[in-house]
Amino acid sequence: MTQMPAPTTRYAAVQASYWSAFCMIILFASAYLLDAGLSNGQVGAVIACGGGLSAVLQPVVAGAADRSRRVPLRVWAGWVGMLILVVAAILVVPGLHWLLTAVFFGxxxxxxxLLQPLVNALGMGAAARGIPLNFGIARAAGSATFALVSVVAGWVVASAGTVMVPLLVIAFQALFLVATLTFVSRGPATVVATGAEHDLEPPSEPMTPARWRRFFALLAGITLSMTSHAMINNYMLQIMRHHGGDTGEMGTAIMIAAITELPVMVLWSRVVARWTPGRLLQVAGVFFTVKTGATWLAAGVVGVYAAQVLQTLAFAVMVMASVYYVERILPARDRTRGQAFMTMTSSGGSVLGSLTAGVLLDATSVPAMLLVGTLIAAVGAVLTVVAVESRI
Known part of the structure; x- marks a missing residue:
């Protein structure tokens, strides 16, 4: 068996610790904030405010880090990681007012x-310098750890209470700081071909105003797909409680989804060699609708589990294909901006999904929320299928 290069192993530790903390903060936001006394609508507002501000600040912070010559990227990531650790420590303080809890969790x-583009840039920057690092394998390690943490933490929180959420965030962020601040590649870099460099092709046509309009229509479609995704992920606890489950079943459902992402990420070079990123984006858009609809029609916990399996053709394909689509369609001078736009679709979808689902859950029911999510995903799929240039 071929051993993974050391940089890939070390970067996989960065991804694994990052996605572990991400799981605790995003997945368990509803459980923690509801236990603190907030309503579903207020939970949605907290998640939306955090995601909305992140969407605005991501390009600002990433740009500052990119222009900085004195401060390495890993240190920028370390600063943000330390902030998360400190805030999590504050949340452990007993008797904290619910409003302060909402502010600090937000x-x-x-x-x-905000940390996500810095984590991605850390790996992509190393690979661009010729460091023998396989980004896909490392990112798959993040998804695998996310899956494990989601199910284990689900049962831990169910048995020990929501105080475990900030405590586990502290533990994972400590690991993240160690992995990130020690991610230093010394000595001359050796270029190691991974096959990925052959997956991307330079754009063959200029970006005319008409093509830019199609690109922004595609972004709108992906944002709506991510809205439906957020409505399920951010409110999986409420979905499970509707079917008689709790945080344990919630963790299992998220674990199933995360595990199904792995084949696509690990085998991406083969996938993208057979189908274009544009065609794969169309497939992902359709399957976001199918997945949300299947969750809506699920008759019980097992039905929700079955719907989560569709993650492999929805979210996993969308995440990978969107990165490659930008690299293929945009000229080099616009690619960083294009990737930032793609990242903002996730943040924007989280904001829309959190607000919409929170209001619907307070006013109606889980099935009504999922029906609206299915309709939103369907509109997103239509926009994606029409706007994407499938030959690219």
Whole structure:
């Protein structure tokens, strides 16, 4: 068996610790904030505010880190990671007012999403310098750890209470700081071909105003797909309680979804060699609708589990294909901006999904919320299928 290069192993530790903390903050936001006395609508507002501010600040912070010559990227990531650790420690203080709890948890939501482009840039920057690092394998390690943490933490929180949420965030962020601040590649870099460099092709046509309009229509479609995704993920606890489950079943459902992402990420070079990123984005858009609809029609916990399996053709394909689509369609001078736009679709979808689902849950029911989510995903799929350039 071929051993993974050391940089891949070390970067996998960065991804694994990051996604572990992400799981605790985003997945368990509803459980923690509801236990603190907030309503579903208020929970949605907290998640939306954190995601909205993150969408605004992501390009600002990433741009500052990119322009900084004195401060390494790993240190920028370390600063944000330390902020999350400190805020989590504050949340452990007993007797904290519910409003302060909401503010500090919102700050954690903002910070963990703000950290994502820095974590990705850390690996992509190393690979660009010729460091023998396989980004897909490392990212798959993040998803695998996310899956494990979601199910184990679900049962831990169910038995020990929501105080375990900030305590586990502290533990994972400590690991993240160690992995990130020690991610230093010394000595001359050696270029190691992974096959990925052959997956991308330079754009063959200029980006005319008409093509830019199609690109922004595609972004709108993906944002709506991510809205439906957020309505399920951010409110999985409420979905499970509707079917008689709790945080344990919630964790299991998220674990199933995360595990099904792994084949696509690990085998992406083969997938993208057979189908274009544009065609794969169309497939993902359709399957977001199918997945949300299947969750809506699920008759019980097992039905929700079955719907989560569709993650492999929805979210996993969307995440990978969107990165490659930007690289293929945009000229080099616009790719960083294009990737930032793609990242903002996730943050924007989280904001829309959190607000919409929170209001619907307070006013109606879980099935009504999922029906609206299915309709939103369907509109997103239509926009994606029409706007994407499938030959690219």
């Amino acid at each position: 700050l954690m939501i903002l910070s963990i999403q």
